[in-house]
Amino acid sequence: MTKALPHVENMSPYALADMTAPAGMRLVSLSQNESLRGPSPKAVAAAAACLIKGGNYPEPDWFDLRHALADLHGIPAQGILCGSGSLDLIACVARAYAGPDRTVLTSAHAYPFFRTAAQMANARLDIAPETDCCVDVDALLAGVQADTALVFVANPGNPTGTRIPKSELLRLRAGLRDDILLVIDEAYGEFSDHMDAPCWDMVEANCIVLRTLSKAYSMAGFRVGWGLFPDVIAGQVRKVMNPNNLTSASQAAAVAAVLDQTYMRETCTMTSGIRQQAILSLRSIGFEVRDSVTNFVLILFADEDTASQADAALSAQGVFLRRQQGAGLPHALRMTIGPEPDTQKAIDHLERWKREAQT
Ligand SMILES: Cc1ncc(COP(=O)(O)O)c(C=O)c1O
Known part of the structure; x- marks a missing residue:
């Protein structure tokens, strides 16, 4: 049988x-950091309305979506790339x-x-320590090697749920060599947009915000x-992308969702309310x-075995x-903030497990 490239053979599947819920039990999935509710009804309607166009390839350049995002965030549409x-x-x-x-660092x-x-890129991955489950800019800067080309920082972080201020990201960018590309992954950014200034202006340097x-x-x-990319970098990344990566329905739904800021903001408010209550309850249980x-919390156990038993x-x-x-957190469980009854159910089961484990 033909072998894959050695670096692919050596990879573990993601x-x-x-x-798989036990037979007869309703599945409560708090495992994928999905939202506690479905998409905006306007997004669903927009997707449904464009299914009829399914016989044609989608808009390859995501024109409407890029412009909706650019208008919302006050950023240039030509620097935006959309991905699956x-x-x-x-x-x-x-x-x-x-x-x-x-x-990669x-x-x-x-x-x-x-x-x-x-x-996948057959690149070495270097790891810088964190401090108290929080990105440590000094450690990242100390981790830079002569061959470092790319630095990934998720802010807020997953699975830590913590964030560093923009001032720290600016310090990181300023401390990196000019030829190192910094990627700031803000997958959970909307949940903490109110806490800091946006990072879009950092893209002018060698930086991408996703x-x-x-x-x-x-x-x-x-x-x-x-993501917002410097124009030159957008041009290079575009070359290695699937040219028709977003379905027409996804693009239509996304435009409608971006225009429905009220719905998205309401989701953030609901999420943070349930999250803060969950943190209080879990702490009070010990x-x-x-x-x-973010829309999840990280629960730290005494050791890997205990985390595995609770799980x-x-x-x-x-x-x-x-x-x-x-x-790198084998002693932790991450709990997505789901609808209140599901989140409460998880907390109740954790409490029961803890009580039984202690007796
Ligand atoms: C930090 C971070 N980045 C990126 C992603 C990928 O999200 P998606 O591919 O759904 O946009 C996730 C998903 O959990 C995430 O936690």
Whole structure:
């Protein structure tokens, strides 16, 4: 049998969420950082209305979507690229800018797909430590090597849920060599937009800012990610992208969702309300939980075994959180903030597990 390229043979498949609920039990999935509610009804209607155009290829240049995003954020439409999820864009950036002699640098508990993207590009991945589950700019700067080409920072971070201020990102950009490309992944940015100035102006330097409609816009199934790129970099990344990557329905839905800011902001408010209550409840039961500015929380256990037992106890009840070995946190579980009853159900089962584990 033909062998794949050695770096592909050596890769492990990306760890997907396990979500097989025991027979007869309703699945409660709090494992994929999906939104606690569905997309804006306006987005659904827009997608439905364009299904009739399904016989034609989609708009390859995402014209309407780029302009809706540009108008909303006050940024240039020509610097925007759209991907089949921001995952797609992360992989394309790595494909264009990383390789055997062009290393990728990220932080210890970064989004695990950064590792996958580096592996797909056959690039070495260097890891800088974090401080208290938070990106540490000094550690990243100290981790830069002669062959570092690309630095990925998710801000806020997944699975940590923490964020660093824009001033720290500016310090990072200023401390990196000019030939190193900095990618700031703001997949959860909408949940903390009110906390800081936007990073769009950083794109003027050697920097990309990525966002997605999967989280605050509740559109994970439509697969719409986007980013603001310096023009020259956008031109290079475009060459390695699937030229027809976003379906017509996804583009139409995305435009409608972007125009429906009221719905998205309401989702953020609902999410942060349930999240803060969940953090309080979990702490009062005795769990160690990180502060979070996202739609998930990170629960830290004494060790890997304990995290695994809690995870198994919840899965047996059809409630799925997510282990975090891939992010260097084998003693943690990440819990997505779902609708209030589902989130409460997970907390109740965690409380029961803790009580039983202690007796
Ligand atoms: C930090 C981060 N970046 C990117 C993504 C990818 O999102 P999508 O491909 O759905 O846009 C995720 C998804 O969980 C994420 O957590």
